Amino acid sequence: MSNPIAANPYSLKWLGHFFGSSVGRKLIMSLTGLFLCLFLLVHMSGNLQLLKGDGGRAFNEYAYFMTHFAPIKIVSYVTYFLILLHAIDGIALALKNRQARPSKYAVNPTGATWASRNMTILGIVILLFLVVHLKNFWFAYKFGTMPMVTYDGKEYKDLYSIVKEAFSQWWYVAFYLISLVALCFHLLHGFQSAFRTLGLEHKKYTPIISIIGWVFSIGVILGFALQPVAMFLGL
Amino acid sequence: MKFTLKVWRQNNAQDAGRFETYSLSDVENDMSFLEMMDVLNQQLIKEKKDPVAFDHDCREGICGMCSMVINGHPHGHVKATTTCQLHMRSFKDGDTIVIEPWRAKAFPVIKDLAVDRSAFDNIIQAGGYVSVNTGSAPDANAVPVPQDLAEKAMDAAECIGCGACVAACKNSSAMLFLSAKVSHLALLPQGKPEHKKRVISMVKAHDEAGFGSCTNTGACEAYCPKGISITNIARLNREYLTAALASEEAV
Numbered sequence A: 001m002s003n004p005i006a007a008n009p010y011s012l013k014w015l016g017h018f019f020g021s022s023v024g025r026k027l028i029m030s031l032t033g034l035f036l037c038l039f040l041l042v043h044m045s046g047n048l049q050l051l052k053g054d055g056g057r058a059f060n061e062y063a064y065f066m067t068h069f070a071p072i073k074i075v076s077y078v079t080y081f082l083i084l085l086h087a088i089d090g091i092a093l094a095l096k097n098r099q100a101r102p103s104k105y106a107v108n109p110t111g112a113t114w115a116s117r118n119m120t121i122l123g124i125v126i127l128l129f130l131v132v133h134l135k136n137f138w139f140a141y142k143f144g145t146m147p148m149v150t151y152d153g154k155e156y157k158d159l160y161s162i163v164k165e166a167f168s169q170w171w172y173v174a175f176y177l178i179s180l181v182a183l184c185f186h187l188l189h190g191f192q193s194a195f196r197t198l199g200l201e202h203k204k205y206t207p208i209i210s211i212i213g214w215v216f217s218i219g220v221i222l223g224f225a226l227q228p229v230a231m232f233l234g235l
Numbered sequence B: 001m002k003f004t005l006k007v008w009r010q011n012n013a014q015d016a017g018r019f020e021t022y023s024l025s026d027v028e029n030d031m032s033f034l035e036m037m038d039v040l041n042q043q044l045i046k047e048k049k050d051p052v053a054f055d056h057d058c059r060e061g062i063c064g065m066c067s068m069v070i071n072g073h074p075h076g077h078v079k080a081t082t083t084c085q086l087h088m089r090s091f092k093d094g095d096t097i098v099i100e101p102w103r104a105k106a107f108p109v110i111k112d113l114a115v116d117r118s119a120f121d122n123i124i125q126a127g128g129y130v131s132v133n134t135g136s137a138p139d140a141n142a143v144p145v146p147q148d149l150a151e152k153a154m155d156a157a158e159c160i161g162c163g164a165c166v167a168a169c170k171n172s173s174a175m176l177f178l179s180a181k182v183s184h185l186a187l188l189p190q191g192k193p194e195h196k197k198r199v200i201s202m203v204k205a206h207d208e209a210g211f212g213s214c215t216n217t218g219a220c221e222a223y224c225p226k227g228i229s230i231t232n233i234a235r236l237n238r239e240y241l242t243a244a245l246a247s248e249e250a251v
């Protein structure tokens, strides 16, 4: 007769135990973080359309495509969800980790990079940025009254003019750039940390991951900074 | 040498605790940090005051009992050194030195600088062993172990369980300790049969003890007196994820 312990499947409780464990929760941070890195790349490539110098046509058509093509709409809802999951789990973990030291040091140990010690605060800056950013562009595009343009007889919402307007204000550009610096530091630690959390540390591949991490963190930030700076300077 | 010491005094885990300032002269520069503390205690006893409680045992850097955060550095500012092996010559005459205990919820203060590290024992009891009798020393070549694995396992086994990694970590996570213990057994053939069960139950014991979770800052590795590498934490994550997700072991 077979041993019941060996043969019976587990109830689904194991999932709760797994995702509740400190490693399981970090897995959530790692995977959502890496997904959001991909999202940044896609978003950045979209923004580059702003620089085409065609009065915003490519950008407006791109915005239309992103909001009307069903598979992309699904991916964007997944993205909203994962941003929230990353933010909420990150803040919850940070609070839990704070509680692990009820009595604070008079002189704090350091021994780690500034970025790695400040991931939560950097994350919160990015989250605040997202709220403002979504309100100005995404919310306006979806629910606000937008100026319209016509290309080849078809009407498009003129998101380009809204972006142009926003990036003509110095404080908006400054806020944008400060948030990008926060994002850069967040990525500098987060990118390689995500791989370590997945257990992917290897004498051959870790140096490659760390180079990609640096190039990615700085490249993405430059890519995003290009449009506000160029549009502000009227280039 | 002369020093001004700001020492954390706390009667027990319930007491809020406070710093007290003492001045100490006649410290020789080849004294260890603990010998300097002995001089302080001698002075306090002569003044009919309560001496400072602190942990120590071997005083040669192998037992892991000594545990002080010195000017914000667990085990002091000298790399890969325990408090007992730290010498006063690495301080400047006239320095003010702030001395605090390991601070973590999972390490409650017993008195002053002595903390209760039973949480580490609980983690070890959850799986930090091999549960077959090893018998007498086997023939050296009966179980082949590749040299690089033997070295990695030995490096991990160097952990003396002092808890400086927890003290240094902004999350009070014991991942470096845990990963050293999991690694040194998982890398060797003798530890292989139980490696899945071991990692799952040791992570569980770690979390239940109230340690925080790792964010890969690397502060632990910077302060570990035995130079345990953070690569062990990646190995622990790998061990845990494969055991929990890819094996039939209960989570």
Ligand code: SF4
Residues within 6 Å of the ligand: B158, B159, B160, B161, B162, B163, B164, B165, B166, B176, B177, B180, B220, B223, B224, B225, B226, B227, B228
């Ligand atoms: S890993 Fe290093 S710091 Fe942590 S307990 Fe072991 S020896 Fe001490």
Ligand code: FES
Residues within 6 Å of the ligand: B055, B056, B057, B058, B059, B060, B061, B062, B063, B064, B065, B066, B082, B083, B084, B085
């Ligand atoms: S007293 Fe044993 S390691 Fe310091």
